[in-house]
Amino acid sequence: MVKNAVGRVVPTTVNNVAAEPYKGVGKHRPRGRKYSTPISSCADYPSDGNKLVPSLKEALIRSGLRDGITISTHHHFRDGDLIANQIFEIAAELGIKGLVWAPSASFPCHKPIIQHLENGVVHHIEGSMNGALGRYCSEGKMAGLGVLRSHGGRYQAIQDGELHIDIAVIAAPAADAFGNANALYGDAACGSLGFALADSEYADKVIVVTDNLRPFPCVPWQIQGNYVDYTVVVDKVGIPEKIISGTTQITRSPDRLLLAEMTARFCEQAGLIRQGFSFQAGAGGTSLAIGIYFAEILKKKGFKSGFARGGSNKYLVEMLEQDLTDYILDGQTFDLEGVRSLRENIQHVMTSPFTSYNYHGKGNFASMVDIAILGATEIDLNYNGNVVTHSDGYLLHGIGGWQNCLFAKCVILPIPLFRGRVPVIKDQVTTICGPGELIDVIVTERGIAINPLRQDLLDAVKHSSLPLRTIEELKAEADRICGTPDPLNLGDEVVAAVKWVDGTVIDAVRRVIA
């Protein structure tokens, strides 16, 4: 264990792999070369391009399913995923033990994995753990450490060889027998398959599973068949109603609408909304409402946004079609209007964690975005942010693209000052997921605090009518209203490591004493 650059005591090995402590933004400069997969030969693959095998089980066996290996899946089907659970049922049936599951994110539908963690089929999870899985891990019940990475950090870890994937299973709404795949067609159409890109490029074996086999060529080939070992046809890869995200309705909550309105007002009065500006678009109810306010401001001023990056949905598509933005750079698609637009509009472009987020690349899109609006479960007086644990210590959310988006030019967090009775601004956050130097503005219903490091923003709104407060003042008000909470009593034992975008360990999650 060692103290890192944000003062957190973190492990130096994670699941028997050496891990560097966090050193600061842009400080860790790894040498060496990227991970590479074994050389393949066409001699070993059918020359007619038909890689179909009869079942997922057979594909897994042929891919070398055995004890202790790492299997990855993507989360584009969100809570409607039908494939991940099947993989571990097959492994259990074959008596396989000690697997590592490396999903790009987990959802409540993956609760059955708990039984495979209990019976030893799965050793641990490297990926976000939400809901029941987070609870399980938090209570110290998982055999190995959980490893939490951002979307970009996952690409980085796979690319750098820090996370080796033995078998990638890529569920696809449309694919051909060669393995070319996309998510634009079929019952499970979910827009993009970007989260599976690294898996296709770097896994030793790649299986594409589809319920919509199309004649060669399946275009566009967001996943290229040249990376794919086997293709499998199943009845159903996902449940369409659950693939559509639950958070695609604009909020009617007056508290959230107020936060959205204040955020938009801040952006307008700080002069951030300019001709050609770009913004990160999120899927939450508040983010959607902010998008609507942005659109109103653009119309009022006769401006047009250069690009919107992030999750797409009908509201963003409307902005594109009303010519209020030039491009949508789509990381994940939240509804069928988004899928339709991706299919039809060449200015609605698929992206991946490689193009948008990977910190070990030659630049990425996230840092080119003008305004990123993000959430947080907690913020401390130094503006450090937490997105993975709640104030009671439980691991309940993944990092998503949050860490990666912190590199935008202006990062704004619209958050309520307290949730229920629990204050959001703390002396110290339970888990540091992002350093305060990258978080610029906190918008709460009771005032807006600007990070003192951003003198430019402070100057820009000095004469505005915005309710500006210091973060200390906001915290004092929340503590007066809620009462100061008792200190959290956590065990010493580390249950999960939180990685920064460069693969270093920024914090460790401690066991909750249940």
Next chain:
Amino acid sequence: MYNKLVSAGNTGKNAGSDCHVSLELLETGGIQLSIDSKVGTLYGGRIAALCREMLGHFGIENASLAVEDSGAFDFVIAARIEACVRQLIPTDKRYLPELIPQNSYASKADKMRFSRLYIPGNSPKMMINGGIYGAHGIILDLEDAVAPQKKDEARLLVRNALRQIDFYGAERMVRINQLPRGLEDLDEIIPHQVHLVLLPKCESREQILEVNERIGAIQRQHQLEGEVYLMPIIESALGVIKAYEIASAAENVVAVALGLEDYCADLGVRRTVAGAESLYAKSALVNACRAAGVQAIDSVFSDFQDEEGLRETVLLAKSLGFEGIGCIHPNQIKPVHESFAPLEEEIEKAKKIVLVFEQAEAAGLGVVSIGSKMIDPPVVKRAVQLIDRAISLGKLPQNWRPEGE
């Protein structure tokens, strides 16, 4: 009083920020606490300490107290415990949470009252953020929004809320119950910085005087000063007939509101969006209020999802002479303010009047005119008021006068 289990508060899915407390007095055995809290990890110790302190305050040494907490703030838990205690022992004692200094601002008789947000008097979740939406007034409602069996506990919750919640400059209002129960409400709430009391189903001058008499007695008892304003609500055919009598009944009546649900029921007609059935009542009320020199306030618009309908209703109300409307949802406040706000052309005209008047005054001229129109003092007063409103609504900068004037 022993072996009788009493309870107060709410539990279940919609009881966020509330708690359910049950209490039984025992003959021996000391204090037995059972606390089941959603935020127990962070606040369990604090809640237990509050429970013990309160029981001690009321001199209870042996009791079984159970708190089922959905994240209630201390002042809510305290109100619930006190509500239990009062069901079991007669006491003059009260357990008052701190009156926060932020709540000691004053109101004034002709304050702008475009919007006033109704908050049910027994729903702590809606109270805590009541002030953040910028409503001109916050009404903690003890009347229709509280179930009959919850009236006593709501009164204590409203009292504690008045002491603890910062409404950020909004006028602090309470709607009491119909008399005589409303008089008991006054006993509990008047000592805690209430700016204005809404008196429902008002039909006579005598009711106003009765309320004022009680307020006066409470103020003398607690050695309180300052005016408590009244806003009677007229909700019957007789009330409309008596509107002027009510509006002019006392100096502290600053506004009269209309309640159309009950009024229409009294008339035996259906309330419509177009509102032809209430046009007489509206005009009669506005006329009575103008004659008495108080504000006329329109009835609430009940479909909070219909923003367009709300805007039309407010524009009509404004054109009839109303100066405010009740809001039942925070999302109604912004459209209400925008619709009641003075129009650009009204602001321009008012600016001109004020500037011409100031110039004439400086030149010592007695008679002021713009073009061929004479400007009377009441016109100037109205223009000044309109400009003040435009400034406070952010439609006009503080220093609106042209450079060099």
